[in-house]
Structures are given as C-alpha cells and as structure tokens.
Amino acid sequence: MRFIHISDTHLGYHQYGLKERSEDFFDVFNEAVDFAIEKKVDFVIHTGDFFHSSRPSNHVILQGMEILERLRDANIPIFVISGNHDRGSQVRDISPLKILQPLGLNLVDSGVLEYEGLFIGGLKYISKAGLRQIEGIKKILEKYLEEMGNGFRILLLHQEFQPYFPDSSLNMTVELIEGFDYIGIGHYHIAQTPAVINKATVVYPGSTEFTAYNEKEEERGKGFYYVQVDGKTIKPEFIHLKRRRPFLYYTLSEEEIDQTVKQIKQDLERFEEGKKPVIILKGTLKKLAPSDVIGYFKNEGISSEESNLLHINFNLTREFVDTDGVIIETTEENIKEELKKLIGDEQIFSSVVETLTFLKSFDSIDEVKKYLKENPDFIDF
Numbered sequence: 001m002r003f004i005h006i007s008d009t010h011l012g013y014h015q016y017g018l019k020e021r022s023e024d025f026f027d028v029f030n031e032a033v034d035f036a037i038e039k040k041v042d043f044v045i046h047t048g049d050f051f052h053s054s055r056p057s058n059h060v061i062l063q064g065m066e067i068l069e070r071l072r073d074a075n076i077p078i079f080v081i082s083g084n085h086d087r088g089s090q091v092r093d094i095s096p097l098k099i100l101q102p103l104g105l106n107l108v109d110s111g112v113l114e115y116e117g118l119f120i121g122g123l124k125y126i127s128k129a130g131l132r133q134i135e136g137i138k139k140i141l142e143k144y145l146e147e148m149g150n151g152f153r154i155l156l157l158h159q160e161f162q163p164y165f166p167d168s169s170l171n172m173t174v175e176l177i178e179g180f181d182y183i184g185i186g187h188y189h190i191a192q193t194p195a196v197i198n199k200a201t202v203v204y205p206g207s208t209e210f211t212a213y214n215e216k217e218e219e220r221g222k223g224f225y226y227v228q229v230d231g232k233t234i235k236p237e238f239i240h241l242k243r244r245r246p247f248l249y250y251t252l253s254e255e256e257i258d259q260t261v262k263q264i265k266q267d268l269e270r271f272e273e274g275k276k277p278v279i280i281l282k283g284t285l286k287k288l289a290p291s292d293v294i295g296y297f298k299n300e301g302i303s304s305e306e307s308n309l310l311h312i313n314f315n316l317t318r319e320f321v322d323t324d325g326v327i328i329e330t331t332e333e334n335i336k337e338e339l340k341k342l343i344g345d346e347q348i349f350s351s352v353v354e355t356l357t358f359l360k361s362f363d364s365i366d367e368v369k370k371y372l373k374e375n376p377d378f379i380d381f
C-alpha cells in the first residue's frame with residue numbers, strides 16, 4: 001500500500017495581496033497531485049487547512065474542484081479533515097470542504113470510515129476552549145479504536161501538541177494512545193522527522209508553502225510525505241516541492257546596509273530562471289526610520305519593478321529609547337509578562353496569546369480584518 005500525506009495547503013491565501021502568491025499555493029498542491037498520479041498511489045490523506053479561509057472565494061473553490069477532479073480521474077481517493085482555517089463556524093456555518101464532497105473529497109471530521117480493509121479515523125481541529133470542555137482527545141480516540149476493525153489504522157489530526165507547542169494542553173505520548181499504525185498531524189507548519197509514539201508512526205508534513213516566513217521551515221524544506229506500507233513496516237519519505245516560491249532572508253543592520261544591498265544583488269542573479277524570490281528583510285532600527293530603509297532600497301534599484309524579485313517584506317522594528325536615552329528592551333517575553341499581570345486569569349491569558357500568535361501569521365491588518373469577518377466565531381474565550 002502506498003499513499004501520500006499532505007497538509008496545510010492553505011489554498012486561497014493571497015500573501016502580500018499578490019496574485020502570484022495565491023497561484024503558488026495552487027501550484028505546489030498540483031505538484032503533489034502530479035506525484036500521486038505518477039506513482040499511482042492508493043490514496044491521499046490531507047490533515048487540514050485545505051483552504052486558507054472558511055469562506056473561500058468562488059475562484060478558490062473552483063481551484064479546489066480542479067484538484068479533486070484530477071485525483072478522481074486517476075481513481076485516487078482523498079481523505080481530509082478540517083483545520084482551524086477551514087473548519088467553518090459551529091454556529092453559523094459548516095466546513096467549506098463539504099462543498100467538495102460530491103467531487104469525491106472524503107471528509108473525516110468526526111469518526112471512522114472503512115476503505116478497502118483499512119480504517120481511517122479523523123478529528124477536525126478543536127480549539128483550546130473546546131479542548132478544556134472535553135478534557136483532551138484521548139476519550140474520542142479510544143472510541144475510534146473500538147470502532148476500527150483489524151486492518152491498517154490511520155488517524156488524522158489537526159492539533160497543537162507538546163513538544164512542538166510548549167503551551168499546549170495536549171501531550172503526544174499521553175493523548176496518542178496505542179492502537180493506531182499511522183498518525184498524520186497537521187497545524188504545525190514546520191515539517192518534522194517521523195517519530196514512533198506508542199507504536200504508531202507519527203508524521204507532520206508541515207505546510208506546502210510559507211504562510212509566514214520562518215527560518216526553521218526553510219531549513220527543513222517544504223513538501224509532503226510519500227508513505228510506503230509493507231505489512232506493518234511503514235516507510236515515510238519526505239518529498240520536496242520544486243515549484244515552491246524561493247524566499248531570501250536577511251538580517252539588516254543600519255551600519256552595514258550597503259553590504260546587505262550588495263549581497264541581495266548578488267543572490268538575485270541565481271534566480272534568473274524559475275520563480276522570482278520574495279525577500280524578507282528583518283532588522284531593528286536605532287537611527288533610521290523604516291521609510292529611510294525602504295527609500296534606500298528603491299534608490300539602489302532593489303524593488304519588484306526594477307529587480308528580479310517578486311516582493312520585499314520589510315520587517316523592521318524600532319528600538320525604543322526613554323527620556324534619559326536608555327534603551328528599553330521591547331522583547332516579546334517582556335510584553336507577555338506585562339499582559340499576564342494585567343489579565344490575571346491564566347486561561348484567558350493563554351487564549352489571548354494563542355489568538356495574537358495566530359493573527360501575527362497574517363501579513364497585513366487588512367488580511368486580519370478579512371479573516372475575522374469571515375470567521376466571526378474565531379475568538380471563543
């Protein structure tokens with residue numbers, strides 16, 4: 001038996017408001033589908049955040065349909081769960097993935113299904129507040145195991161787990177009880193080396209593209225898993241996606257700005273063919289204002305109009321100085337400490353941090369506004 005495990009495809013994400021970035025997410029998904037068709041795999045599993053939004057546009061729904069049609073034509077079934085991005089709201093609406101069911105998408109959000117002697121259990125994303133109410137997911141998984149017969153047992157999850165999310169209430173070794181063969185998990189965007197936990201092969205493929213640039217993600221690469229199963233031997237192999245957008249990351253210091261510019265110009269020469277890179281420029285400014293830096297780059301001809309690049313993301317912060325000229329460190333931990341004191345309640349504090357961390361993954365306030373409008377039940381504490 002052979003299958004591919006893909007996750008967090010975030011179809012419909014319009015990063016930086018660019019059409020090209022929206023197409024990128026579709027491109028890499030199609031690259032994985034190409035692989036699945038070429039290898040004639042038995043099926044595909046997807047562990048959530050198929051769409052970036054619970055209200056994908058008509059255009060994005062159509063793109064999702066195209067992908068499913070390709071798999072259907074090749075007789076390859078796909079099993080999917082809803083992630084936090086595409087689960088829909090419990091109260092007002094259903095998961096947008098239900099729209100794709102008539103095209104062959106098997107949604108496994110809450111239960112077990114049997115497919116040719118194999119058992120697939122799936123659980124859509126449950127928020128922190130939801131997890132507190134049900135006290136973890138262990139009981140649900142016990143029920144799933146009771147429903148599963150003898151055969152290969154797959155579990156699909158989209159959840160935060162310790163140790164990847166240190167604040168999480170879910171601990172892998174505690175929650176992922178023995179009895180499953182393969183546990184595929186989505187949500188964490190950095191791919192992980194497969195591990196064996198309670199006798200199950202646990203796999204995190206990460207996202208297929210960058211939703212927010214992260215150096216660790218770059219190190220690990222973007223891709224999906226190709227899984228070969230022979231009896232009880234499970235061999236997951238990470239497949240790198242070639243059509244992903246290249247990202248170049250630089251740390252900027254005011255003193256060496258000309259050197260960074262020189263380096264960028266040199267690095268851009270490597271990308272004459274293929275997709276144009278996105279540049280992430282991170283730095284703390286003491287003397288210059290962010291607009292000075294932006295102006296400097298424009299003058300040097302480093303812009304999407306004049307250079308071989310798609311977009312520059314200026315991620316610049318200013319270091320604050322108090323009235324005596326003393327630098328006040330504005331680290332995130334400091335802010336968190338103050339916030340904790342202000343809120344008082346530990347659980348509300350952790351929900352606020354969770355919410356803010358999630359919102360930080362957006363690139364502009366307009367995207368945040370759009371997301372909140374589309375997901376009115378997002379803040380549930």
Ligand SMILES: [Mn+2]
Pocket residue numbers: 008048049083085187189207
């Ligand atoms: Mn995701």
